[in-house]
Amino acid sequence: MTGPFPRDGGRVVVGVTGSLASLAALRYAAALARRDGRALLAVLAWEPPEGEALFARMPDRAWARLWGEDARRRLEGALVDGLGGAPSDLPFEARVVRGAPAGVLCAVAGRPGDLLVLGRAPDGGRLARLRRRPVLRAVQRRAPGPVLTVPGPVLLPGEARVLRRNARTSVPEGRTGTEVRP
Known part of the structure; x- marks a missing residue:
């Protein structure tokens, strides 16, 4: 994992949504931060629907509080899914910020030496070509520093269906989902 990215003590800032591409970006960003001795900052930006x-x-403050709590849960879930939880072997911070994702990410990664890491859904297929990636494009245009995009995994159609179905299935609290019932 070498590259032409500055190693002058800036942070590795990663945009997190919980998608497979953002989980890949989170893992890559953590590896870069470890390799370069940098701090890792995971950011999830949210707006009212x-x-x-x-x-x-x-x-309505109650709705805003609910949406903010949902964003915090999504970030915590992404950290568990992508890294097994908050990393303890490097300086780490997780932030949930209310605002347009592109603007939030550019503002947070605005320090000199910061590297912004974003996930990118894989290209291919008619639907993927129609996807415009507005946040990624806006960040690449406006970011004050370097932006690294990490491709997400390529899934077969059947695998994607299984993942979507499993994501809709909730596991009761206190259970891991791996228990076998007689």
Whole structure:
């Protein structure tokens, strides 16, 4: 894992959504931070589902608190899925920030020497070509420093269906989902 990225003590900032591509980016960012002796900062940006403009017309703090808690749970879940939890072998911080993802990521990774790492869904197939990746494009245009994109895993259609189905299945609290029932 060598590359033309600055090693001057900046942080490795990784955008996290919980997608397979962002989990790949999270793992790669952690490996870069370990290799270079940098701090790792995982960021999940969120906005109200209807957008800030509409929310501003009829703000509701209870809903905003609920969405913020959901974002925190998604970030914690992504850390568990991608790294097995918060890494203890390197300086680490996780942040949930309310705002447009591209703007938040560019602002957070604005220190000199910071490297921003983002996941990118794999190319291929008609649906993938139609996907525009607006956050990735906006970050690449506006980022004050280098941006590294990490491709997500390529899945067969059947594998993607199984993952979506399993994601919808919840495991009761206190269980691991691996217990065998007689």
